[in-house]
Amino acid sequence: MLNFVLLIFIYIGIYAIASLGLNLIVGYTGLLSLCQAGFLAIGAYTTAVLMTTCHMGFWESMIISGFIASLFGILIGIPTLRLKGDYLAIATLGFGEIVKNIILNWDSVTKGPMGINGIPGPSIFGTTLSSMDKPEWIAIIWIGVALTYYFIRRIVRSRVGRALEAIREDEIAASSMGINTAKYKIGAFTTGAFLAGIAGSLFAAFNQSVAPLTFDFMMSIMILCMAVLGGLGNSFATIIGTIIIVLASELPRLLGISHIIPPQLNQILFGFILVFMMIYRPQGIIGRIKLNYAKILKDEILDLEK
């Protein structure tokens, strides 16, 4: 039981890093990306290949994984210069599928549908961690979450963050204020992809195995739900959203009723979360309602007319 709770903490931490990265892309910059799972897959597989085939240590592999994922972030970020909203969503969805397809078919490196097993754990202070050392893992992963949180907070409370939010609100207005929208959009994508790569790397090292079908479209949707549920454009809310979604998807197993509940129920829940949040509370459970100047003005005029 305690073991299971610890496991949930580990997953919350890993997903929190990925969803914080996605929140930077979707929440702050307003670009809908549906390939966070693809970036996770790239990170996880890079770590897996580097550690098993090239016998590198975990920490170097993790950093390299992050950079490889962000390289792909640039690659997918470049089309975003010309794409808006819906088109971008589809292009990123397509990118995620391409990543999955290539991993499934590139047998010589990724071992195809079998995945890569026997990834060694990271060594820290001379001891090698296995999946059993959960408290140590929690420490490592949540230090990562804290660093990510601090890093994103520094970004969004700076000139860069204000530029990102300006792009989200109105791209044309932002560019007419002298913001280089191309640079910032690619930057947001690259950073989000880097964080997903790190999360994927941790995922691979903790599970000591990777399989291609883990990183499907539903994983991207789950990460998106975390950001939407908590509140887009709010890092703290994203972590809360992550906790709720991971708990909700693991709760049946925790209570030992997973055999009664059909496996689809979870995903139906994600679907309802997306629809209901968009209709009734688009700012998320924690987010604030934005000041609507048009509405305030209208109320003032109505008051005057009385």
Add this chain to the structure above:
Amino acid sequence: MNLFNIPSNELLQHLINGLTLGAIYSLIALGYTMVYGILKFINFAHGEILMAGTYAGYYFYFFLYDPSKGAAYTIGIFIAALFIAMIASAFLGVLIEKIAYKPLRKAPRLAPLLSAIGVSIILANLAAMFFGTKSKKFEYPFDNSSMQIGGSSITPNQIMILAVGLIMMTGLKLFVDRSRLGKAMRATSQNQPVAALMGINVNLIISMTFAIGSALAAVAGVLIALEYKVYPTMGTMAGLKAFIAAVVGGIGNISGAMLGGILLGLLETFGVVILGIPQGLKDTIAFSVLILILLLRPSGILMKNIREKV
């Protein structure tokens, strides 16, 4: 014409296969493009609406299917099943629009898109829960043994797909271009407030658009089900490909969707042969086409480039 060393009889074969695939993509793409033309958003749940309609048609056909009653009976219930599928999809499409998209018409563009993704996940998983994840065989209503034409083979089902596709697309084109309702539809897609001022019931037109698009998707769904069975996620990949077809042709443009579908079908069929890639990477062609077209000509083949005004 022998550019890539494909023997001429195989060339014809690939052409037939590509056109059949393309006709299916076109039928589905029309739904995306019509909705986009009017509401400026992508109905992500379109593929799942197709799946739901196909299930309705499948169950109708399955319960009445009885080979002992003769060929005419079987073809009769197949046509009835096709109409049931169309009606079920149309109804579902309109319902989804009322519940999940209508409250978000004035919201930022991200909102209806996320809502549509939510609806598509709900539908796919509900289907998996109630109908099971096992794929079900949709029996051919006729003898589907292939015929030989000039060294290549064509199945009656392929002929039916091409014929039905042609009829549906011509019908739609005539409806949109010539009828009063079609005119109202075009007016709504150009400018909603002004169309409303001219006495057009905009909500009715939007519902009608969803109904027609969904019904066409259901037709495509039943036609693919004959070849590839019925299963809960059958709409997802078909929907994505059709969306790519709509983008290739120029989204919002009805002729563009037809052309884009055919083009994508041919590109996929010939791409596999010419590039010599494994069948497993076939989907990659479509997505690469999408990313390329978005980079080179984001408004599609048939649309003029329009610069956005503030």
